[in-house]
Amino acid sequence: MGVTAVLMLPLLLLGISGLLFIYQEVSRLWSKSAVQNKVVVITDAISGLGKECARVFHTGGARLVLCGKNWERLEMLYDALISVADPSKQTFTPKLVLLDLSDISCVQDVAKEVLDCYGCVDILINNASVKVKGPAHKISLELDKKIMDANYFGPITLTKALLPNMISRRTGQIVLVNNIQGKLGIPFRTAYAASKHAALGFFDCLRAEVEEYDVLVSTVSPTFIRSYHVYPGHGNWEASIWKFFFRKLTYGVHPVDVAEEVMRTVRRKKQEVFMANPIPKAAVYIRTFFPEFFFAVVACGVREKLSVPEEG
Ligand SMILES: NC(=O)c1ccc[n+]([C@@H]2O[C@H](COP(=O)([O-])OP(=O)(O)OC[C@H]3O[C@@H](n4cnc5c(N)ncnc54)[C@H](OP(=O)(O)O)[C@@H]3O)[C@@H](O)[C@H]2O)c1
DSSP states (O other), X not given: XXXXXXXXXXXXXXXXXXXXXXXXXXXXXXXXXXXXXXXXXXXXXXXXXXXXXXXXXXXXXXXXXXXXXOHHXXXXXXXXXXXXXXXXXXXXXXXXXXXXXXXXXXXXXXXXXHHHHHSOOSEEEEOOOOOOOSOXXXXXXXXXXXXXXXXXXXXXXXXXXXXXXXXXXXXXXXXXXXXXXXXXXXXXXXXXXXXXXXXXXXXHHHHHHHGGGTEEEEEEEESOBOXXXXXXXXXXXXXXXXXXXXXXHHHOBOHHHHHHHHHHHHHHTOSEEEEOOHHHHHHHHHHHHOHHHHHHHHHHHHHHHHHSOOOO
């Protein structure tokens, strides 16, 4: 009996590994078929997450429209995508488009250019945004407006310009890459959090409106996306082990993981995704059910921060 059990164990492990492998392969092929031949527009395809989304969707066989503010960086991305293209897989040459989301007439022109070129947009990924950090009284109203233009009015203008086409074709998906700050107000992020709250509000309302036309609205809200250049520093082994197990909390989630989550969101037609660790997730619930407690904790954090003398 003992010997049989020992022999069975490797077979069991082999079986499980085989099943996992098959699941991953089927999942990969399914992902691919979900975007194969689809016209996918990515705003700000040149930053960390946008670039990874471009790579994932390009590999998946999408007809990409890569938007960005900087032509040279768009061309660099184009070259990078073309140079790694696998000849055994069908991929399409991406279309590059200069887009400044703060310029509303430019946004409308871009929507027209894309529709004239492809006749439709299947998936719109609203990814671009501007961040600002600082006390509200030190941030000019001009900057507040700039943030609202780039993070709210820009994405909704592009969405509204493409929506009639999706509605008439009775198909399409709009993905908003948001931030958990669209649900939680964090001190010193007034304008950014306000723009993310506004965008989330708009797309949550839109979701219900367009459902009857088979147009899907998805929001993906990460907490903190790691910069490519930040790596765990050297420290004592306890700190390193802690950092290894809680690295996503410490350094944020990698742009590749977020891009793959965006792809999964499209494939599984998910409506809302929070890419957050238990602490920020709990904070969203605490903010909802115990607002006074949440405000007190946040205010306490600010008092502590302000009482620490600034370096230099
Ligand atoms: N980074 C994070 O920790 C984090 C966390 C949660 C959610 N997110 C969300 O994830 C998305 C991508 O973030 P990211 O960190 O990868 O981006 P990022 O590195 O902050 O870069 C932002 C990009 O947006 C571009 N941009 C700014 N204003 C624009 C405008 N008016 N029109 C067109 N493009 C404009 C910037 O171009 P320029 O550099 O030329 O200005 C830059 O390439 C954003 O929606 C962000 O809110 C980020």
